[in-house]
Amino acid sequence: MFWTAYLVVAVLVIVEGIGSLWGGARFRRYVRRRMAVDPLPYAPRAVVLLPCKGIDRNLADTLRALDRQDYPDYRVICAFESADDPALALARQVADERTGSRISTAVAQPATCRSQKIENLVAAIRQAGDWPEVYAFVDSDAVPHRLWLRFLVSALPEERVGAATGYRWYVPGHTLSGIVRCLWNAVAMTFLGDHDRNFCWGGSMAVRREFFERAGVLRRWDSALSEDFQVARATYDAGMRVRFVPQCLIPCHGDPTWREFWTFARRQLIITRVCEPRLWWAAALVTASFSVGFWGPLLLLLHGAAKGQAMEIFAGGVVLLTIYGLGMAKAALRKSAVSAALRGRPGGAAAGLGLFWDVFASPLVATFNAPLMVASGVSSRFGWRGIRYQMKSPLLTTVLSRDDRAAFDRTAVEQASPLPELDPNGARHGV
Template sequence: MTLLHFATFAFWVLIGFAAVNALCTTFSLVALFRHRRETPDDDNLPRVAVLLCLRGADPNLAGGLRRLMKQQYPDYEVFIVIDSDTDPAWGVVKQSADNAEGKSTACQVHVSTLRQRLETCSLKCSSLVQLLDQIDDSFEVVVLADSDLESHSTWLRELVAPLADPRVGASFGNRWFLPSRGWMGSLVRQVCNAIGVVTMHLGQIPWGGSLAIRASVVKESGLRETLTRSIVDDGPVRVALKKQGLRLQFVPSLLMANREDCDLRFAHSFLTRQLKWTQTYMSSQWPIMLVYTLGVLGIYMATLVLAIGCVLIGYHVEAFWFAAGAAIYSGAVMTLWFLLDVAARRIIRAQGEPVPSILGVQLLKLPLAMLLAVVVHVSAMICATLLRRVIWRGVTYEVHGPSEVHLLSDGVMTASLEPANVSL
């Protein structure tokens, strides 16, 4: 094969990859643009227990707690477990409790400290096991929420609405990063997250940060026992529903804004960890995902290098084919990302949340961010495949499979405030 033949081959391969990406993304775009906010009547809403596990005080935790306590939902309670007696989250929770005194809140909130730190699962799963033991049979739906979730007033109604269909065992939203400062790491994570949103939608992979599950599914599937041997909460939920023949329902109207910024190192660590969870709970599909992703991004990066090399040595025809393939693929990816971003911003705006302008300095940085995202994504996928030890919120775990998790080191966070068991 001559260099010209390889150049034309690479061109058509990239055109094919662009077409596949466009086809996959179109399904998500249709769902996002055609979304409808479902808010059932009070009479049709089940009793809900919202479970929240806290380790450390996230920047937006106070606002998130305030929003969670004021949902437009007739019958729900919030159950919180804080990682340790000295955790900084106690200060934020106490302040939220003080601010709530004398004011009408939509729910009762129960707060306690994590009592048993299991060594066969993550600390978050240990907390969830404790919370599941706290709730009684009167709750028909269990909702998992993350500490960085900034819910709007009808979030809980919209999340629970799909469960009116008996074929749906769980429903979930997702997050869309809208960084305020536009650090390069934040933009790279924002770009990579778009791939995740599409993949999770098509593959019915739930996000545990905004996930509603039928209480009957939790009980009948033995989810509590499964969590005692798990690294995350959402992966086991997907497995449990698949075994019971129930569907997972993505709720497009619950694409939630995350406004946190990060550097490139954190973005790489974050993406590696997310992909590690995918690799752990989708082990049969992972080789296909790995080969496809590395194939696409590998050919794309090689094409860019060869285009520049051909220009330097005077092979202009070959350079044209290499450059044309890379340019068309880049243009397709950027167009798809912008369409997803427009749809996401439209949804977030409909929630009544502020949406920053897409124009400005961040827009100028996006082409570079997309190139860096290719490198970061390739590196993260390789690391996720080979990695056995994962550091998550300062805790080191060894992960060998969905039911083979070992807690190796546990750094307890500290704060100057004294803890307490409280009910709000």
């Protein structure tokens, strides 16, 4: 009975691993194909919307990068909850560094029934008025290269494309928590590709204003928490596609504490469970099957070694090596794709450490994901930048409490070094 059950579980996990490996191969082919495509000459008036709360570690670099995009006609609006946010002063300081800066600011109000991020975005959109033809979205901890906006916007005129998205690649420092965050985040990346199931990432996203208004995104945001989930849902409800643009993959630097990683990962999983429950259940099933399929053979191998049981050693070792090998092979495909996407980009070389760990340690990420799945399944309450929220549905959010001082003071103002950028010929230079 034991061996029958063991064999069934092992076969199922190996089959899932083979399917996952095939998905990794598709992802790499797509990235390599898209990386050979130059941006289209399509460059309508665009406004970059940057919601801020508190000073992120690289915010000055983010602002300088946005102010120096290789794009003919665009503006940048940084939106804040309050004039007391120290990030507002930093934005104005960076804008004053150069004549003709494209940076302006908008002040929203404290959110009462939706996320503060959406509240800030709505204030920025209202300030932009009818001028822009395209809305581009970026997070305050993302530092895009000079051609980021051009590549992102140039995907929008493609057939049936309603939104264009990039993604993030966390570059770890030298802490285990940073490495784990890199691995945990990397798993979702290979879900993107040339298909109709792409998600949007609000840290690197663009949509035409005409479609944004026609799809009623502002209405969907009325009481929502996640801006990018609603953009993706509006896109698919309109029969359109989300185009993944690998040139808009953004390396994000810095190491979180274990508490910060737990809070971040649990929040992402809660948002997924509420907004896309089928995806959350699929992730839970994969996590459970991989955990059993990986640790079961390992324990069997160790037990066999302790008892001198050759059959247990063989059965555990073969299954363990197969599962681990499949995981490493998929991670190697992802490494190849990410290396191609970041080659020659600012921060691309530093991503090498994360890529190394992605290959050799990614099969262990399910170990960290298992308790996160449980924690995200038992409650829909979480904290985000000094505010406690409860997600009751994709379109209904409750603000439970606020501690804005903690959010504003979470990092100190940093004077960033000159930002290395990418010119149209691929050469790096200082600003």
